[in-house]
Amino acid sequence: MDVAMTSTTQTVCPNCGSPVSEADRYCEACGAELKPSAPSTPALDTDSEPTVEINATPVSPCQSCGGVIGADGYCETCGTKAAKPRDHFDEQPAPWVAGVCDRGIRHSRNEDAMALAADPEPGSRALLVVCDGVSSSLDSDVASLAAARAAREVLTAGHAQGIGTESSRSSAIAARLKAAADAANDAVLDNTSPDSPNPASCTFVATVLEDGLLVAGVVGDSRAYWFPDDPEDATGAVALTVDDSWAAELIATGIPRAEAESGPHAHAITRWLGKDAPDHTPRTTAVQVTGPGWIVVCSDGLWNYCSEAAPLADLVRQTAAEHGGEPLATASALVDWANTQGGQDNITVALARL
């Protein structure tokens, strides 16, 4: 690469010399990818932890035709761009907990992120974290993954019991969720250059299940649900979170959900993590879970196509039934379903089977 590309702040395209804004990812004139200039982005080294395995160069054959992927990252037979590991990944920390994070169809990169943890004993203890990078900001894909993993680290470290009563336990978990959001926010800031005109930002949703107590915390419009199998279950199919969004504020004033969520600012969020975030304290909800059911934590890439809790519960149950109740297969099938609906956004689905 030529020196100009790495040693100057990019005011002109290194490829064609046309003027470009620092926020541009591609040159408007020639389409060249504008690599972030090195001095302003020290924290974005993709070779460093924690993103190393997901940002590694793919070695698997072409997903489209099975051909060999060339050194330039494209299939040598059909030319399909090799999927970057960051574009699609899954996690299954225990057989009963799994999630899939996918680029979707319309977006050029995957700014969703997910970090899961679970104890082996089914229904015992699970931590699900999903962050959705805001696509109008720079490097949200790096920031969101760092945020999700930082939150998981905080959540797995503690196992606060409080004084043993349900309310004290849920308060203790809520405090850990707050600490997790703080850590996630710090991770976003660590991945934002100080003088970025367009700082990285992302949503945050996490659920902690411990000993039958499920607590969810949210900043932004990613969601958590509890879908008990038993139709007579008093809790029913519940959304554990309320979006921090323009649409949610409209819904709160009585405008029907379908109308609010299809409005011009439906996807504008009112709270987020990041440098310019006004407040990132998660709002928490606790629910005591008794019988079997599904914990679902997802980004708007899924719920855009099925926003009401009851139909989403039906979708999850039906999809799970088609896949023998296996969490990874079910999460994968739900991502596929969202892609067949259009895949307009990145899609993340994390599940725990109780």
Place this chain on the structure above:
Amino acid sequence: MAEFTASVYQNEFLPDGGTDVHAIVTVDCSGAGAAGQSGSGDAGEIIIVDTSGSMGADGVRAAAYAAQTALDQILDGVWFAVISGNDRAQLAFPPSPEPVMVRMDQFTRQAAKDAVSRFYADGGTAMGTWLRLASRVFATVPSLSQKHAILLTDGENQHETPEVLTQTIEAVTGQFQCDCRGVGVAWQVDEVRRIATALLGTVDIIPAPDQLAAEFSQLIRNAMSRGVAQADLRVWAPQGAEVLFVRQVAPTVEDLTSRRTAVNPLTGSYPTGSWGDESRDYHVAIRLAAKAIGQEQLAARVQLVLGDDVVAQGLVKALWSADEALTTRISPEVAHYTGQTELAEAIQEGLAAKAAGDTATATTKLGRAVQLAAQTGNEEATTRLRKVVDIEDQDTGTVRLKRTVEKADEMALDTASTKTTRVKK
């Protein structure tokens, strides 16, 4: 050691259902060194001079002087020969009944100059015989990796049928490169251009014999500065894709599409001849099967290859998008060279129609050429066009054919029609 770089200029965004990807690939070469000194083989140079009767005593004298000037520019150590041609070809130097070449040194240079000074005008014109002899002469030196000739003619190829010339051109294509020059106005641009195009050379008019020496000297200097003996352009396109065309578009327009030889089912190779320190632009057009919005794929790998070594690669991409702001953007480079290619065609077709007496077509085509030259900022073309047509309005391409035109001006417009200007940055 020569270094190559490739840069791609394109709008990779395609609308929903879009299939055609256009890109300009600029290949730059630096550090090429001098002919025959790269260690990959020797360089050979043959000077071919028309000594037909039509040249006349003065013409031959000017041609001999020009050849002597050219001999001065051939580097010591380069293998060379001089051919004099009329309706048959003779090896003027080295003096030998059989094809042969010698290395340039102070003695062979002087001996060659002496031989050239004995040229005299006689006989007809059969350029095919000259080319065949040049090919046989080059073949006598197996160590040659770079073979270049300059050919001077003054007249029509009257003593050979067009079919024979065509067969000869096909037979010698790939054997050597040849820059062709016509002196005076009695030669046929189309005929000589066919030779130059096939042999990866240039064609131009030298209006007066006294301009020969400077032109020859320059041609040989250029040839001697090409230290990269031979390079190929390789174009890979994905399975199921169609390569619509591959064109060199700068410094001149040359359609390479039909010169493809298959490297493998997905990759074609196009000869580009020798390289000096220079920059060439290629326009590659690929037709793909449309993919879904948001999908990205590679449309072409465009490589410059020395032997089997890929020394530069440019990637042409396709990215389907629903964003009209992206998909409707036109690459200025692609637009510029599309216009320049059409300009070359309009000039050649206009002049052909004019020669055939079809005034209406000639006026339309040359009018379009005036318009394109103005739009693409090709001032040289505008200047040449002005000598053939009166321009009423260059924006609309409204012109009238001039009543009297200097034949040399018309030929200069024709030979220079393929010269392009670069995109203004």
